[in-house]
Every structure is written in structure tokens, then in C-alpha cells.
Amino acid sequence: MQPTGRRAFCEGYTCYHCEHQVEKVHPVTFYEAEEERNEMLCKDCYAEWLESIKG
Numbered sequence: 063m064q065p066t067g068r069r070a071f072c073e074g075y076t077c078y079h080c081e082h083q084v085e086k087v088h089p090v091t092f093y094e095a096e097e098e099r100n101e102m103l104c105k106d107c108y109a110e111w112l113e114s115i116k117g
């Protein structure tokens with residue numbers, strides 16, 4: 063587990079998946095072990111995630 067401190071940056075966001083700093087992220091909701099988790103993904107990872115949930 064990574065500490066979440068780096069998300070405190072005011073400029074940009076850190077992608078949850080690839081950990082790149084990006085200006086704009088897409089919020090997504092993961093379901094893990096019956097728990098809901100909201101995470102931020104960059105454009106590329108978001109596109110991949112969309113593909114993955116399509117099945």
C-alpha cells in the first residue's frame with residue numbers, strides 16, 4: 063500500500079493505476095472484496111478500465 067500523501071498536491075492529480083501526474087483525471091468506482099473504492103484514473107487508464115468492464 064502506498065501512502066496517500068502525494069495526493070495532497072494542488073497541481074494535477076496522480077493516476078491511481080500508472081501513478082503519472084496528470085491535469086485531469088476520471089473518477090471511477092472499484093468494487094473490491096465487496097467494498098466500494100473511489101479512485102482517479104488518467105485518460106489512458108480510464109479508457110483501459112472502460113474496456114475491461116465491457117467484458
Ligand SMILES: [Zn+2]
Pocket residue numbers: 077078079080081082103104105106107108
Ligand atoms: Zn494512468
